[in-house]
Amino acid sequence: MAGSAPLQWRIxxxxxxxxxxxxxxxxxxxxxxxxxxxxxxxxxxxxxxxSAVVFAGIYVIGDPxxxxxxxxxxxxxxxxxxxxxxxxxxxxxxxxxxxGDALHGDFGKSFLAGQPAMGLIFERMPAxxxxxxxxxxxxxxxxxxxGVYAGLRxxxxxxxxxxxxxxxxxSLPNFWVGLMLIMVFAVLLPDLIPWWPRLPASGRxxxxxxxxxxxxxxxxxxxxHLILPALTxxxxxxxxxxxxxxxxxxxxxxxxxxxxxxxxxxxxxxxVGVHVLKNIMIPIATVSGLEFGxxxxxxxxxxxxxxxxxxxxxxxxxxxxxxRPVVVAYLVVIVFFFVxxxxxxxxxxxxxxxxxxxxxxxx
Amino acid sequence: MTSFKKMVAVLAAAIAxxxxxxxxxxxxxxxxxxxxxxxxxxxxxxxxLQVAFYMFDTLVKQNExxxxxxxxxxxxxxxxxxxxxxxxxPGVKFHDGSDFTAEDVVFTYxxxxxVPNSPGLYTIYTRQMDKFEIxxxxxxxxxxxxxxxxxxxxxxxLPILSKKAASGPAPEGKTSAELNAGNGLIGxxxxxxxxxxxxxxxxxxxxxxxxxxxxxxxxxxLRPLSNNTARVAALLSGDVDLIEDPPTTDLAKLxxxxxxxxxxxxxxxxxxxxxxxxxxPPIGIPDTNGKNPLMDRKVREALSIAIDRKGxxxxxxxxxxLPAGDFLPYPMGGTRKDTPxxxxxxxxxxxxxxxxxxxxxxxxxxxxxxxxxxxxxxxxQAVAAMWSRIGVKTEVDAVAPPVFFKNRDSxxxxxxxxxxxxxxxxxxxxxxxxxxxxxxxxxxxxxxxARYSNPAMDAKLEEALRxxxxxxxxxxIAEASQIVMADHGLLPLxxxxxxxxxxxxxxxxxxxxxITIAQNVKPVK
Numbered sequence: 001m002a003g004s005a006p007l008q009w010r011i012x013x014x015x016x017x018x019x020x021x022x023x024x025x026x027x028x029x030x031x032x033x034x035x036x037x038x039x040x041x042x043x044x045x046x047x048x049x050x051s052a053v054v055f056a057g058i059y060v061i062g063d064p065x066x067x068x069x070x071x072x073x074x075x076x077x078x079x080x081x082x083x084x085x086x087x088x089x090x091x092x093x094x095x096x097x098x099x100g101d102a103l104h105g106d107f108g109k110s111f112l113a114g115q116p117a118m119g120l121i122f123e124r125m126p127a128x129x130x131x132x133x134x135x136x137x138x139x140x141x142x143x144x145x146x147g148v149y150a151g152l153r154x155x156x157x158x159x160x161x162x163x164x165x166x167x168x169x170x171s172l173p174n175f176w177v178g179l180m181l182i183m184v185f186a187v188l189l190p191d192l193i194p195w196w197p198r199l200p201a202s203g204r205x206x207x208x209x210x211x212x213x214x215x216x217x218x219x220x221x222x223x224x225h226l227i228l229p230a231l232t233x234x235x236x237x238x239x240x241x242x243x244x245x246x247x248x249x250x251x252x253x254x255x256x257x258x259x260x261x262x263x264x265x266x267x268x269x270x271x272v273g274v275h276v277l278k279n280i281m282i283p284i285a286t287v288s289g290l291e292f293g294x295x296x297x298x299x300x301x302x303x304x305x306x307x308x309x310x311x312x313x314x315x316x317x318x319x320x321x322x323x324r325p326v327v328v329a330y331l332v333v334i335v336f337f338f339v340x341x342x343x344x345x346x347x348x349x350x351x352x353x354x355x356x357x358x359x360x361x362x363x
Numbered sequence: 364m365t366s367f368k369k370m371v372a373v374l375a376a377a378i379a380x381x382x383x384x385x386x387x388x389x390x391x392x393x394x395x396x397x398x399x400x401x402x403x404x405x406x407x408x409x410x411x412l413q414v415a416f417y418m419f420d421t422l423v424k425q426n427e428x429x430x431x432x433x434x435x436x437x438x439x440x441x442x443x444x445x446x447x448x449x450x451x452x453p454g455v456k457f458h459d460g461s462d463f464t465a466e467d468v469v470f471t472y473x474x475x476x477x478v479p480n481s482p483g484l485y486t487i488y489t490r491q492m493d494k495f496e497i498x499x500x501x502x503x504x505x506x507x508x509x510x511x512x513x514x515x516x517x518x519x520x521l522p523i524l525s526k527k528a529a530s531g532p533a534p535e536g537k538t539s540a541e542l543n544a545g546n547g548l549i550g551x552x553x554x555x556x557x558x559x560x561x562x563x564x565x566x567x568x569x570x571x572x573x574x575x576x577x578x579x580x581x582x583x584x585l586r587p588l589s590n591n592t593a594r595v596a597a598l599l600s601g602d603v604d605l606i607e608d609p610p611t612t613d614l615a616k617l618x619x620x621x622x623x624x625x626x627x628x629x630x631x632x633x634x635x636x637x638x639x640x641x642x643x644p645p646i647g648i649p650d651t652n653g654k655n656p657l658m659d660r661k662v663r664e665a666l667s668i669a670i671d672r673k674g675x676x677x678x679x680x681x682x683x684x685l686p687a688g689d690f691l692p693y694p695m696g697g698t699r700k701d702t703p704x705x706x707x708x709x710x711x712x713x714x715x716x717x718x719x720x721x722x723x724x725x726x727x728x729x730x731x732x733x734x735x736x737x738x739x740x741x742x743x744q745a746v747a748a749m750w751s752r753i754g755v756k757t758e759v760d761a762v763a764p765p766v767f768f769k770n771r772d773s774x775x776x777x778x779x780x781x782x783x784x785x786x787x788x789x790x791x792x793x794x795x796x797x798x799x800x801x802x803x804x805x806x807x808x809x810x811x812x813a814r815y816s817n818p819a820m821d822a823k824l825e826e827a828l829r830x831x832x833x834x835x836x837x838x839x840i841a842e843a844s845q846i847v848m849a850d851h852g853l854l855p856l857x858x859x860x861x862x863x864x865x866x867x868x869x870x871x872x873x874x875x876x877x878i879t880i881a882q883n884v885k886p887v888k
Contacts, residue, residue, distance in 0.1 A: 062765030066772065068399075069483035070407045072786065072796065074806030077487055084480060112399045112406075113561075114480035114539055124562060179592060186600035201600040202393075202593055203586055204563050307588045307597070309562030317589065322765050 036343065043339040050335060051102075051328050052095060059091045064111050064322040085111050098328070107332065108325035110318070117329035121311055126213050127204055128303070128310035132295040134217065134226050135233035136288060143238040144284070147245025148272065154250065162242060169239025178232040178305035185228060200225045202307040229306040233299060237291050244287055248280040255279075282352050289345035297334045388581035390881055393594045393606035397587035401548060401559060402539035403522040404471070404478050407485045409786075412520060413878045414585065417567055418458075419522030419550035422449055422468065423515045427874045429631060429695060429788025431515050435463065435523055435551065441831045444510045445493075449518075451501040455574045457525045458555045464500040470526035470536075472505075477535040488517040512831045516787040525549040553578045553882045562587060567881075578882035598623070598864055605865035607879055611681045611737060617864050626863040628873025629685050629692045632784040633793065634736055636729070636746065636854040637813035638663055639777045647728040647777040656725055657777065663851035664705075665715035666778075669753045670746055671707040676857050679741045683862055687855035689790070690797075690844055695875070696789025697840035705854075712753045724754025730776035731759060732767035737859055743780045746856075771812045782859070783810070786876065790840045794824050798847050815852040 058064070065081050073081075082088045086097065098108060107118045146166075150159035182201040190198035205222035207214035216222025252258060253276065261271050300312035307313070311330065318326035396410040403415035424434035436449040455463040472492060475485045491511040496504040507514065528549035529537045537547035548556045553575070554567035565585040569578050586603060588594040591610040595617070598606045609617055609625075617623050638657040639646050645655035656662045672686035685692060688704035716724060727750070731743035740761045747757035762770070771779055785792040800816040801808035807821075808814075820843050827839035847853060861877040871884045 061763075062769035063772070064765075065482070066768040067765050068406070068408070070487060070786075071783065071810060072487050072792070073407075073483060074487070074809050075803040076806065077484065080484070081482060085482070109480055111482055114400065114405065114482070115543075120561070127563075179596065182596045182600065186596065186602075190600075198601060200602055202588060202597040202602050304590045305593050307586070307590065307593050309560065313562060320764075 039339055039343060043335055047332050047335050048099075050331050051098070054324070054328050054331060055091060055095045055098070058322050058324045058327065062322060063087075064324065067321050068112060102332075107329040110326045111323045112318070112321055112326075117325040118333075120314060120326060121330055121333055124309060124311045124314050126215060127308060128296055128299060128312060130215060130217060131226065131229055131233065131299060131303070131308060131310060132292055134230035135237060135295060136292050138230055138234035139237035139241055140284075140288065142234065143241030144245055146238075147242040148249050148276065148280070150242065151246040151249025151253070152272065154246075159246075163246070166239040166242040169235050169242070172235070174232060174236065174301045175305050177235050178229070178302055181228050181232055182305075199228055201228065204309055229302050229308050232302050232305070233295055237288075237295070240287065240291065241284060244283055245280055248283055249276055252276050252279045278352075282349060285348055285352055286345055289341060289348065293338050293341040296337065388579075389584065390580040390582070390605070390884060391584045391586065391603040392879055392881065392884075393588040393597050393603040394585055394879070395589060395594070395607045397562065397589070398565075399482070400539050400543055401545075401556070401565075402478065402542040403524065403550075404475050404485050404535075405481055405539045405542075407483045407487055407520070409784075409876065409878065412522075413880075414565060415522040415550075416552065416878070416880060417554045417583070417585075418548060418552040418556055419524070420455075420552050421519050421522055422451070423519045425516075425519050425788060425876065427628065427872055429875050431519060434519075435468075436518075439515055441512075442504070444829075444831060445507050447505045447507070447511070447514050448498075449503045449505070451503065452574065453501055455551050456572055457528065457551055458549045458570060459525065459528060461525060461527050463523070463525075463551050465497045465503040466500070467523055467526045468503055469495045469497060470529070471524045472521065474524065474529070474535050475521070478539060479535070480539070485521060488520045491517070510829045510831055512828065512833075512836055513787060513789075513791065516789070520786065522550065522552075525551075554583055557582075579885055580881055583881045595864070598866070601866070605863060605869060605871065605879070605884060607861075607863060607877070609862055609864045611683055614681055614683065614862065622867050624865050624867050624869065626865070626871045626873045627683070628861050628875055630784065630859045630861045630877050631691060631695065631786070631788060631875045632736075632782050632859045632877070633687055633690055634684075634739075634742065634780065634782045634856045634859065635687075635797070636666075636778055636780050636856060637797070637811075637815070638666065638854070639774070639813050640816070640852070641774070641814040645777060646774060648725055651721070651725050656719065656721055659719045660851060661715045661719040662721065663854070665712040665719070665753065666750060666755065667705045667851050667854045668708045668715075669712040669749050669755070670705070670854070670856065671749060672704060672856060673707070675742055675745050679738050679745055680857065680859075683737070683860040684857040685860060687857050689848065689855060690783075690793040691785055691788070691790050692858050692875075695785075696787075696791075697837050697844060698790060699841055699845075702848075705851075709749075709753050716754060721754075724756065726756040726758070727777050728758050728760050730767060730770060730779035731761045732764040732781070733761040735764040735767070736782040739780060739782075742856065746780070774812060774814075776812075779812070780856075781810075784876070788875065789837070790844050791824065791827055791836075794820070794840065794843055794847070795828075798852055799824055813853070815847075815850075817846060817850060817852065820846040820850075820852075 065078055065087060069078055069081055086094055101108060109115060110117050110120055113120060146162045150162045153159050185199045186201035189196045203225060205216045205225035206219045207216045207222060208218050210218065217226060258271060258275055261275050298312065299310060300316050303310045303312040304316060314326065315330050398411040398414045399406045400411060403419055420435045422434055422436035424432045426432050435452050435455060437452050439447060439449045442448050451465060457463060472489055472495065475489045491507045491509055491514065493506045493508040496506065498504060505514065529547040531537045542548050545556045553570055553573045555570050557566040557568050559565045567583045569581050571577055588597055594606045595609050595613050597603045618625060640657055643655050644653040645651060648656065676684045676686055686704050689698050689702040691698050693700050693702065729743055729747055731739055733740045743759045743761060747759045750757040770776060783793050783797055795807055796810045798811055798815050799807040800821050801811050801814060823839055823843035827836050827843060830836040830839060861873055863871050863873055863879065865871060868887050869884055870887055
């Protein structure tokens, strides 16, 4: 099955990193600090290489001015714009200027909007975060119970249906799922059944400020707008979690401690709810964390289908117009975000794994 | 099951609540392209001008077929070859209640060149303006550095800011960032600014004191829905009331939907093929022994009549195009009523090729953007098939728009398919950019990457651009464009037809410049 290959890979990657943390944790604290610093330095290196590649790439693709200026403009006016945007300089000098400014925290202004690129990205970030969190919660709410059920009763017809369904979740392309959800819940059902509520198919609903950040999940209108895009994203992720939960539950069930719990006469609810669930949470947390990062960074397709005003939409619009400062700033943010996320996942893992805790207590 | 029904009921109640909040006087429009800024002098491009026209007025307006109409100016006339006089409309008030006068116009026009970081300055419309003379508060004279017969059309792209509201410490007064936040965004237009969330919505409310009558909508919400499918879905689900430019593949379905109405208008956008005519050796034609066959008028004519324009319009454009034989559709300025369209005649095309010395044809590459114009790739493929049928073996090189522009501007194509929208609504605009002999200093032939050159045409065009008398100028322009057409200097394919789709109960008279204007969207009585 083609779909399971990346899954396997991700778990292996996860375990490796987790192992590294385990070692760091079990030794002295300074090593932990060294480990974090090493991670951050790697990130800095990635950022430098990545920004150089993007600079060169966009230079090769074409001229941003040709994409943005009115076709009526004469060569003199085009040249004036090139000078304003600094595009008249050789690429290497543009790059050095960028690096110099970036060290001072200035990532340049968007060619198109004329506003600081970082500002544009942070303006869009709450929308994407909100969508990613909503889809994560949905995928856990749907995927975890289904997966555990399928793990406990692998031969029940219900389990087989769940597993077959999860293959669909994997293999159906995101944009198709989104469009189908729109057709069914925003167009067809409300047309056919008079009492069926019509779900909004595009955009973000009314927002309110929470600690200065505009969020939409606190208003009824905002929640309604969130449903379909979050479901679309949760479709793939939920399927991933179903398969993961099933596989790990199957692994945990024959373990001695489960047998022991059964022998003690604990109720099935307690065995599943505490002993099984606790143990399968480790890989689930790892994969959810990494998947969360994927969603935040690359929810491009879903955001486009639902016209969701998030960072992914900004990225795709900027790439199409060769708006280089925004593309570079976006990737810098994402690299940084992934580094932090991986660190958090590692730390979370050590919290969830009691063996790590015991070891560190022993030292 | 009951809890599910309960949930649905709660949802329904929530939706009913939000729906009740939206009044019947609200119009939601799905835009194809979002403006890059609300500063009406930041970026000279249609999506920006479109939203500027909601909040601001221009001295001269353009009607549906782009003819100049009185706006903030009641009348205008040339006093001499170098001076235009505009009589301004009395009694017009800005949104903040202050009076509109010639001072505001001068402030606005002088601000144009000072806006920093612009990816496309509005100076393309002010470059002929030399100095301004305020005769009295309602009379303005604009002195030009050269005869500027098209000045009234230039000012139609310059929305007027309020001097009082848009002044500030920066050289340009209020900065683009301030205007984007609504600070100083005071115009005389039919709608007032309420809020803008980039990427999500621009909310406007009606200006009840508008000089040209109240708009039928108390509130207008413009939403950027750049993805074609998402835009159609938003209309079908009732998220928006009207959308721009539904994709051609969905037109049949929308047409048969009883809840949807369509509006159409022939646009000012010509889709054309340009043939490299810079001389020998040819670009990308390997089998003619270094001779450029495209220099021969007969070959160009053969390539033109080998194209079945009607077939392309019917089969590929699904009827939303009009076969073209000129730079603009009749009756726009400089066009003729009886412009012939090159007839489809492959047999004669073959004969012409043989007469020109290419009985076995030759090989050629046709460059095209993929995703810039409606069905651009499919049209290029169809043309390639038609050319191959008369023996000109054609390969299509379709690439992403930025790559296409780069290739085109560095003369990589022996032939390319592109589009041109004449914003002025008259032919001189297209002649100047597409077929005039390239001259950087004069700003001529800026998009003539085929390097077509005909001194007779250049002379006629330059004379026209000096002629202030409307009738005389249009006659000269028509003659110039006929020279190009007789030369087959450029092969016009079709004019795109702009389409709007809206919920039943609305009417909109489409515009040639593909702009959506909310006060012209009317509920059916």
